[in-house]
Amino acid sequence: MFTDHATIYVKGGDGGNGIVSYRREKYVPLGGPAGGDGGNGADVVLIVDEGLRTLVDFRYQRHFKATRGDHGGTKNRHGANAHDMIIKVPPGTLVKDVNSGVFLGDLTRHGDKLIVAHGGRGGRGNTRFATATNKAPDMAEKGEPGEERWIELELKVLADVGLVGFPSVGKSTLLAAVTRARPKVGAYHFTTLSPELGVVEVADGRSFVLADLPGLIEGAHEGHGLGHEFLRHVERTKVIVHVIDMASVDGRDPVEDFQIIENELSAYDEKLAERPRLIAANKMDLPDAQEGLQRFEEAYPELEVFRISGATHQGLDLLLQRIADVLDSLPAEDLEPVEDVEEETHKVYRLETIQPFVILHNGGQFIVESKELEKLVAMTNFEQFDAVKRFQRILKQKGVDDALRKRGAKSGDSIRIADMVFDFVD
Incomplete structure (x- = not known):
């Protein structure tokens, strides 16, 4: 069976969680923080195998999820990074992002590699949050979620x-x-x-x-x-x-x-x-x-x-x-193989102004949209008091509190960021 088109879902591994831990040594009654960082999640990598001739394997498996990094350990031990997930494709495979249509790569030679979903960063343990004013922080980060996307694979036969x-x-x-x-x-x-x-x-x-x-x-x-x-x-x-x-x-x-x-x-x-x-x-x-x-x-x-x-x-x-x-x-x-995308004579890089967040009002609920803040929510452990205070401090520093007030938010109003819903306190 010859198959020259496939659409697959790929997800990088989540980062491992950092942990809260303290030194527990004899004769050290006030041991400092000793929570290690989590390991990085695995990347999803396409690699060319010259022995393959079709994309038929992707008719039977369309979802690829890489493993997450190990969690941090006590005594400042870092969790192990996860090994990359390797997906083999035949020579002549073009790769595009389904949602954006962005061309990601043209894999033509044996051994060519392309990362299509990056793994998440490991969360930091409480050792990393120690400061002069807070020498024993009772908080740690969760691992960063891995990148996920749908990609389209298209095979163009390589022949002389x-x-x-x-x-x-x-x-x-x-x-x-x-x-x-x-x-x-x-x-x-x-x-x-x-x-x-x-x-x-x-x-x-x-x-x-x-x-x-x-x-x-x-x-x-x-x-x-x-x-x-x-x-x-x-x-x-x-x-x-x-x-x-x-x-x-x-x-x-x-x-x-x-x-x-x-x-x-x-x-x-x-x-x-x-x-x-x-x-x-x-x-x-x-x-x-x-x-x-x-x-x-x-x-x-x-x-x-x-x-x-x-x-x-x-x-x-x-x-x-x-x-x-x-x-x-x-x-x-x-x-050389014919390229699907015209080569540019030169590239011009411009500073892109990134809007930090957008506030929407929907049915009595204020929705804050921001990739940065959504990632912050995913990496915050809201069961830890110090982590909650840090989250509140970051929102205030980024001007979210002031922006909500300007939009008419009052104490007790519902605020949603990603999957997290909380009450606004003025």
């Missing part, structure tokens, strides 16, 4: 050469003839519904990866037929080989077929028109093929045409040698 052509022109037969790949071959349209890859070994020792891409139909750039499911994979190829049925077995016109496919490629991406291309004039072992070839060469005298037969292996060696020569002639920069 792509075979393009209408259904049933012999692409799968050609792939089977020149590689060890065994694609499904049948005498009906759309036998091939997904890309098939094979490694070609030329007689002189050179090799390259050849992809049999699903058949095109007119209007594919608008999504007709297999449409974009096919065209996204052509973007990655370095050389395009048109496989054309010169014998017109299905009654198709070779001259017209070539022009339709060229139009579809350029309509999808103008850059594909600049890609090197060769013509594999297939089925030359059949009686009517010579007439079709003659008309084709008269219509496109500038094209490089190779007379072949996938069924009888006629002319295949010459075609493969020429493909290898074209690949060798490409500049090094052209050998």
Whole structure:
């Protein structure tokens, strides 16, 4: 089964909690704070495994939650950091954030890594809150929640050469003839519904990866037929080989077929028109093929045409040698995979003004929205008196109290920050 799309949920591990602890040693009656920090939560990391070819595994597992860090210990012992969660993906995987649509990364080479959800920071133990005026703080932080998001994975096949052509022109037969790949071959349209890859070994020792891409139909750039499911994979190829049925077995016109496919490629991406291309004039072992070839060469005298037969292996060696020569002639920069995002000539960094919080009034309740304050709520242990005082102090320092008063909040009014609801005290 070939799968080139997947949407998965990832969550970094929460940080471990810091603890409240004090020195308990003989002859030390007033031992100071000794609560250790929690460990950091695990990151969720995508890593390329060249042995994978599809995203099919994500059809069965779509949720990935990393482990949290260990809690802090007594005697200032820090909790252990959690080990990263590794998710293996095939080469050619594009990663985007589902909600924002932001492009996160293009994983092309074996071993490439991308952190898609960061783990939370470990909470601080009470040792970290000791001050000159409070030498024995009775509070500690909870671990920071790990980052969570839905991400979209899209696979674009990485191949040196792509075979393009209408259904049933012999692409799968050609792939089977020149590689060890065994694609499904049948005498009906759309036998091939997904890309098939094979490694070609030329007689002189050179090799390259050849992809049999699903058949095109007119209007594919608008999504007709297999449409974009096919065209996204052509973007990655370095050389395009048109496989054309010169014998017109299905009654198709070779001259017209070539022009339709060229139009579809350029309509999808103008850059594909600049890609090197060769013509594999297939089925030359059949009686009517010579007439079709003659008309084709008269219509496109500038094209490089190779007379072949996938069924009888006629002319295949010459075609493969020429493909290898074209690949060798490409500049090094052209050998890189096509990027989905245009490169910027330079980046300009500007200071972003971050609004500290927003106050909404809904049904008699004041709602304070702020990522910073929501994180503060998640990391505060409200069962600890010192922690509650610290929370109140931070709200006052950030101007939340004054802003609530300006919005009309009075003593006893309900205030909500994240999942925490408390009464306002003026």
